[in-house]
Amino acid sequence: MAGVQLWADPDSDAARELAQRGQDGPGAAALARIAQTPNAVWLGDWMSAEQARARAEQVTTAATAAGQAPVLVLYAIPDKDAGGFSAGGAANAGAYMAWVQAVADGIGNRRAIVIVEPDALAQIDQVGGGDERTGMLRDALAILAGTGATSYLDAGNSGWVDADTMAARVQAVGLENAAGVALNTSNFNRTSDEQAYGEALSVKLGGVGYVIDTSRNGNGPATGNLAWCNPAGRALGQTPTTSPNDPAAPHNDALLWVKQVGQSDGECDRGDPPAGTWMPQYAIDLADAASAQPGQPGQPATRTEEQQ
Template sequence: MQSRRTRRLEIVGTAVAAVVALVVALNLVGVPVRPPFWPGGAQGSNPFDAAAVHVDPQSQAARAAASAAGDDARILGRLAATPTAVWLTPEATPVGVVEEHVRRIAVQARDEDSVALFVLYGIADRDCSGQESAGGLPPDQYRDWVQAAADGADGIGTSAVVVEPDALADAGECADPDERIALLEDAVTSFVDADVTTYLDAGHSGWVAPEEMAGRLEQAGVEDARGFSTNVSFYADDATERAYADAVADALGGGHYVIDTGRNGNGSDGQWCNPPGRALGRAPSVGDGRLDAHLWIKPPGESDGSCGGGPAAGTWWTERALELARAAGW
């Protein structure tokens, strides 16, 4: 019996062949058709090879830069110009809003030949271990919200998504881990079916052992995705995190990954919530081998939570942004 992945790849392959034939025919008769499309479908190649991540002109960093002055304005302006993921939460973009919100960003990215990078963050019992970002949607509402988000990107240029930071890493501490894994598998399916390059989050090097994480990723359908993400909202240095990601990939028998390097310039001291003495990390860039890219997934100026002297999780914190930037020599 064929696996679900094999059947999907056969369908994608047939569709890609048809699209290629159509593009060639249209160009031959003088109707220009511009890329992007990927041989093998959205999961088949690295979307960051040929394009940078889209810069959202309406980001919190951009708004902070517009209201700053002097050297603060210079630093915040540079921060705002650095390609960073756009987070989707049901609190900020509910089901009636999220589709159009995603579509707006996807269209902007398509028109400038960049990659629209999203982070999905609204699963039921969200942040069940840390509680700083507690919330999310009940399962049925979550599925509807996820589908609306995927629909917003469907058929529009080049998009990628990181699915639910920490959701697999803290699944063992949540009330219903089986339901959580089922929700993640459904989310992966929604975005894969919408031709959005999909990375399922795998926590970070200081949390779950690679073999255990690989097992959880497999349960959540990573075989249908492009791969996984690590270090989202954490501070582990590049070498430590890449070693962890490679170990996870080895346990999976292969796969690709992206690493969040937005705030790991000084590495980790073991703390995760607004630890002192940290710095901005490596700028977003394409990777090599199994590493698709170094990305800024967590916006560096957003708080981890009310611990460490910060405002609520996800709230823009100008003082923190400037501290991280100056520690990195900006």
């Protein structure tokens, strides 16, 4: 994947907010930074199979025309988020596999990087039917492989499940049809911590690669209850690149913005907007916090640099 240019959605939340406020409006510079940076497009249980197919086709067609690759996230497995703020998912395994096939049909033979089911393995001990979930993930990877997509199975993060346990869960699924695992999705752990975790997993999994979500990890994680849920004081992390070139992390395939920057993590038991709701001020605060620190990663990438 090294050298692949990543695609930024021109119709993202940040891009629409910027268009509404204008280039001279409040927070315009912060919004522009986010809008210009490639961010994953999520396909989830809020979409019917046909809607997911159409969106996958739209995104991959636009990215291909630009000579770039989009990052897609699949988030519709039954019992997703184990009853948390993003609870839901397909009605059953059959419905889920049909939905994944629809996404694959939308991708066609166009290039795509796909993050498969955030939290699904990390939470597998919190939902019934662990073997069924393992099978669904295995089948989803096989379906995506038929498109030629570069898929990464989500494997939680360094602060959640220990590497031995997670490696066993990944091995149960199998990575024959995947490029590796995805780490830190929608979380805030520092890149160095995720690289250490990723390298440990890679050793246990035969040298597979991994990608890290750096969208909001510029200041590292918060502390306290629900520290992962719209915490204040966080910052944008390093801009996406498919060439990290870190000698200390030889299996790190890419740094990506997987979480949609500025979208809510959920109500957080304090009345925040529901998961997935656009929070413009939170997005601006993330960008401003990154800008306030000399040398802080998270500066805007142009369409031709830092996206390779």
